Amino acid sequence: xxxxxxxxxxxxxxxxxxxxxxxxxxxxxxxxxxxxxxxxxxxxxxxxxxxxxxxxxxxxxxxxxxxxxxxxxxxxxxxxxxxxxxxxxxxxxxxxxxxxxxxxxxxxxxxxxxxxxxxxxxxxxxxxxxxxxxxxxxxxxxxxxxxxxxxxxxxxxxxxxxxxxxxxxxxxxxxxxxxxxxxxxxxxxxxxxxxxxxxxxxxxxxxxxxxxxxxxxxxxxxxxxxxxxxxxxxxxxxxxxxxxxxxxxxxxxxxxxxxxxxxxxxx
Amino acid sequence: xxxxxxxxxxxxxxxxxxxxxxxxxxxxxxxxxxxxxxxxxxxxxxxxxxxxxxxxxxxxxxxxxxxxxxxxxxxxxxxxxxxxxxxxxxxxxxxxxxxxxxxxxxxxxxxxxxxxxxxxxxxxxxxxxxxxxxxxxxxxxxxxxxxxxxxxxxxxxxxxxxxxxxxxxxxxxxxxxxxxxxxxxxxxxxxxxxxxxxxxxxxxxxxxxxxxxxxxxxxxxxxxxxxxxxxxxxxxxxxxxxxxxxxxxxxxxxxxxxxxxxxxxxx
Numbered sequence: 446x447x448x449x450x451x452x453x454x455x456x457x458x459x460x461x462x463x464x465x466x467x468x469x470x471x472x473x474x475x476x477x478x479x480x481x482x483x484x485x486x487x488x489x490x491x492x493x494x495x496x497x498x499x500x501x502x503x504x505x506x507x508x509x510x511x512x513x514x515x516x517x518x519x520x521x522x523x524x525x526x527x528x529x530x531x532x533x534x535x536x537x538x539x540x541x542x543x544x545x546x547x548x549x550x551x552x553x554x555x556x557x558x559x560x561x562x563x564x565x566x567x568x569x570x571x572x573x574x575x576x577x578x579x580x581x582x583x584x585x586x587x588x589x590x591x592x593x594x595x596x597x598x599x600x601x602x603x604x605x606x607x608x609x610x611x612x613x614x615x616x617x618x619x620x621x622x623x624x625x626x627x628x629x630x631x632x633x634x635x636x637x638x639x640x641x642x643x644x645x646x647x648x649x650x651x652x653x654x655x656x657x658x659x660x661x662x663x664x665x666x667x668x669x670x671x672x673x674x675x676x677x678x679x680x681x682x683x684x685x686x687x688x689x690x691x692x693x694x695x696x697x698x699x700x701x702x703x704x705x706x707x708x709x710x711x712x
Numbered sequence: 713x714x715x716x717x718x719x720x721x722x723x724x725x726x727x728x729x730x731x732x733x734x735x736x737x738x739x740x741x742x743x744x745x746x747x748x749x750x751x752x753x754x755x756x757x758x759x760x761x762x763x764x765x766x767x768x769x770x771x772x773x774x775x776x777x778x779x780x781x782x783x784x785x786x787x788x789x790x791x792x793x794x795x796x797x798x799x800x801x802x803x804x805x806x807x808x809x810x811x812x813x814x815x816x817x818x819x820x821x822x823x824x825x826x827x828x829x830x831x832x833x834x835x836x837x838x839x840x841x842x843x844x845x846x847x848x849x850x851x852x853x854x855x856x857x858x859x860x861x862x863x864x865x866x867x868x869x870x871x872x873x874x875x876x877x878x879x880x881x882x883x884x885x886x887x888x889x890x891x892x893x894x895x896x897x898x899x900x901x902x903x904x905x906x907x908x909x910x911x912x913x914x915x916x917x918x919x920x921x922x923x924x925x926x927x928x929x930x931x932x933x934x935x936x937x938x939x940x941x942x943x944x945x946x947x948x949x950x951x952x953x954x955x956x957x958x959x960x961x962x963x964x965x966x967x968x969x970x971x972x973x974x975x976x977x978x979x
Contacts, residue, residue, distance in 0.1 A: 474912050537898050541901070541905075542904075542914070543898070543908065544835050545810065545811075545900070568811050568834065603807065608897065608899050609877075624877065631810070631875075631900060632875055632899035632900040633900020634900060637809075638808075641810065644739070646739065646741070646808050647809070
């Protein structure tokens with residue numbers, strides 16, 4: 446874990462690069478002709494253009510590190526460091542013109558991601574973490590540390606999840622039981638849910654079917670902000686990324702919530 | 713329906729006024745002490761401060777019009793015009809720090825709202841309509857006309873709704889049937905769903921339990937953009953606002969979708 450300051454500078458540079466590639470395509474409607482050719486739509490174009498541009502930056506700035514991206518083949522490295530990149534997390538938000546998608550980048554070593562960033566370039570939000578701490582930078586560039594909030598019991602908790610329809614029937618039933626027990630439920634959150642949990646506005650995020658790209662930066666962001674990020678059995682997600690991740694996530698801002706939530710999800 | 717240009721200028725002024733009152737409270741965490749006093753939280757403070765400030769503007773600029781606001785008593789008028797204001801639509805989005813809430817203002821006469829605006833000040837989006845057309849203004853102030861998109865069949869449609877948990881069991885079952893028939897479903901959308909339908913990024917919005925404040929500006933915005941906004945029986949919402957609105961909404965961008973959707977919702 447060397448050159449931490451350079452890593453954060455490089456995360457900001459990658460976020461700038463992705464923004465430049467993506468924003469011209471946001472809220473652009475595909476023509477009827479474009480729609481006919483499969484996959485040839487604004488989100489796919491933006492996703493591919495951003496990943497290509499981000500890989501070009503990494504080839505120059507971190508040529509010996511491995512790269513794991515959503516759109517293109519993995520690149521092997523020699524340093525033990527892997528860059529995990531998702532140019533557009535939340536494609537449904539992007540497609541519907543909502544400013545809820547994000548650019549995700551993380552750096553993982555043997556124990557999982559230790560540095561990462563979520564950037565929402567249309568809004569100007571950046572959430573990031575190194576082993577030194579977790580931070581939010583706003584549209585003006587003002588940066589402040591973030592921390593999860595206290596929430597000792599489920600009945601006080603705000604729960605977030607992208608869609609209850611993303612669960613299989615059995616896990617959906619357990620999710621609904623949890624939702625009934627919480628104070629409030631918010632859907633349609635994508636990557637913002639994890640960022641807002643780290644910043645103290647959401648108490649619990651429960652999802653399934655995630656890919657390593659979808660969650661990697663939130664390992665350091667949530668852990669450094671004081672919360673925990675595990676699978677539905679309570680195992681830290683970090684060490685399973687990128688190779689052995691099963692796609693389950695339970696994020697809590699207050700660790701006292703973890704045990705009762707796991708009891709419901711596995712009940 | 714006089715002084716249309718002045719009405720739009722006044723909508724922008726009200727949006728500015730609301731932004732100034734609300735933004736200092738967005739993403740501010742309530743202290744433990746504040747939490748204890750019921751309702752004394754950032755969203756309530758911001759909601760009340762914005763409505764007070766907006767009413768002050770209207771008292772000077774439109775002293776003879778009626779006002780219907782969420783937080784304070786109705787004000788009677790003598791002109792036949794009613795300002796319908798909701799300083800923060802989407803309080804769950806506001807509470808969770810997501811940039812998906814909006815400031816809603818509409819002007820209604822006997823046939824319903826004919827002029828209205830949704831403003832999202834953190835993002836810088838404004839969607840508005842007069843009887844002359846529907847428009848989007850971005851953060852830089854660039855304004856362009858908006859229009860709904862073609863979508864002839866349900867299987868091609870993107871459906872949006874704030875939460876499936878907002879429905880009673882019978883209507884939820886029908887909503888899920890509709891969701892199964894659509895190409896994609898997006899939750900957590902609040903007022904943005906109606907704006908994005910008007911701008912051609914979403915095809916259908918189905919909700920229940922709305923208040924007149926939640927929907928008023930979208931009558932002119934959606935109708936002038938080429939879509940329709942009705943209750944679950946297919947009746948135009950406009951004439952029922954503000955006094956006889958039952959809280960149901962079906963918005964479609966392409967009117968060919970309306971009949972098959974109503975068949976499912978009433979099936």
